[in-house]
Amino acid sequence: MKFFPHLLAFLLLAMVGCNSDDADPDQAMYFPPLTGSEWETSSVSSLSWNESQVPALIDFLEEKNTKAFLILVKGEIVMEEYFGGHKATDTWQWNSAGKTLVAATTGIAQQEGLLDINTQVSRYFGTGWTNMPIEKENLITSKHLLSMTSGINDENQFVIRPNLTYLADAGTRWSYHNVFQRLMDVISAASGRKFDTYFDSKLRDKIGMDGTWNFGLVFNIYHSTARSMARFGLLALNEGKWVDAQIVSEEFFKESIRSSQDLNPAYGYFWWLNGKSKFMLPGSQTVFPGSLIPNAPADMYAAMGAEDQRIYVVPSKKLVIIRMGRASDPSNPSFAYSGFDQELWQKINAVID
Template sequence: MKNTSLILSAILLLVSCSKHSDPEPMNPDTSMYFPANTGTAWETTAATQLNWNTGAIADLKTFLAQKNTKSFMILVNGRIVMEEYFNGHNAAAEWEWNSAGKTLVATTTGIAQQEGLLNINNKASNYIGTAWTNMPLEKENLITVRHLLTMTSGIDDTKQLVIKPNLTYVADAGTRWAYGNVFQKLIDVVAGASNKSFESYFNEKLKNKIGMDGFWNFGTIFTIYHSTTRSMARFGLLALNKGKWKNEQVINEAFLNESWSTSQNINPSYGYLWWLNGKSKFMIPGEQTVYNGFLVPNAPADMYAAMGANDQRIYIVPGKNMVIVRMGNASDPNNPNFAVSGFDHDLWAKINAVIK
């Protein structure tokens, strides 16, 4: 009888403990997730499942709101961990990518190459005709498609209006890195190579395949893509997954690996219209100064990024299977920028407080 009482007491103790113990957090799904190309369904992962410091999220959101942010997203393994809208913006509203959209142009150029329509090592004039610049022909003939992808065309970068009188000689192609709008000639290259308008080719080969929305606003000074925040995140997810969307290789991995590698030895922190962290030195738009150190010292060294004026951002962090998107007005209206800015350092300080 005594043994029976002891057994019953033990059973009651176990039941009591099971009722009052906090449940263990579920492990996050580490498989790569892709949302359907239509509809609004998108899987999520809770920050608690990732063991993030949830107490720092409020500070991050306050910072974003104060810095004129319109939207902010974090994906891990393709699933939404944070999706926030500020200052009257919402999930259905479109916003400008600014120069972050250069990466869309680079990717579309890579798709045209994989289809055999062009070769980035060929002269740009093979696809857009000769005398497209205001340079001596022998200097123009030095400019390849790759030079346009790497900001090393040697064309004057002080005149941002992309018209022939402004496309003047400064240096031989490949010998000078300078951030400018002449990359827009890649739009003409793709159109000439594909015998379609750039937007039609882009829609068919990239946008529609990953379920993006949005449109191009073509101009002689700025050519800008506009979309919702989730469409920006979709492109970031394609990049994180090395060009593969579900079971389709939209853009080949080899081209993307080149895009995210140092493309020339003048500015090691620049690939094919992508910015690269973790390199020994970097340059910024509007200068010829070379700065030592990482582009964003407190961001992961393996990060690469699409960066646009007024702090439009897609950060890709392969080591964390993470995509981060920020859209909005300039974080500092008194100090607008073309791409890299001190905002990156400040934002990553807030992100690190959450994810570390």
């Protein structure tokens, strides 16, 4: 049997290449350029999804007041739909889904040595930032703000000092509260820069997002295009990494998508976590058994905002799904969680399974 050295070398290289791809499947992940509108696409048919179910998904989205909807697989756009005159260049509010931007920025500030989430908040801008007894205020760390366990009374969501009264010791009560916004003040004090300036340079511009913060007395809300929301979702899918740059430390990001406390295991650092044994919801102390969204993948984590602003991230399927729009149910616009998620995932599953 005669061997040809150049053919043998080619076969060996091919084998090495195959083994390398198998060992590092993330090599196939796509990241769009930082500037311009270029973004690689894939198709429903190329993924062997059920094309016949796509019209039903689109009809549902339109019926439920959606403005923008995207599905990414390994970073490539598979579906991109806009409704009601909304365009790809139009911006929309993230509402509480934008809390995850604050969590990521906190992680960046910590990895730069500017702050430590386990340090009491008052160390960064002085005591008396609440209307609590000083010994109770001093129990509150940035981690308590990240995990919604500050113990501050949640009866009034206006984040002004007279409203920040004592209800429980920090770490002993989970309660969804706008006081998380003081974390933005921690970052500003620690960095010596306005929060949005620091955010823009350390996160937004690093991954090619557009968008701006709208600061108010009650809410600090981010506005951007749907594609920018998808860029952040892609960063989250890759655990804080963009191409070869680790924007948010992997250690901090993984910590963000783990249960941040035992009271509500379905909550990380502003990320909602699926597949846990129980969960709590904003505005309630009721503990519900089972998974947050039972028909969504168990490993999914999500940024969830009022009026059903959503970033769903599913590592096992390399999926990022974006939904922007008005409330699916106008009579129930304010909660970060709604029955809409169950209905939407029923439609999504019909397409992707």
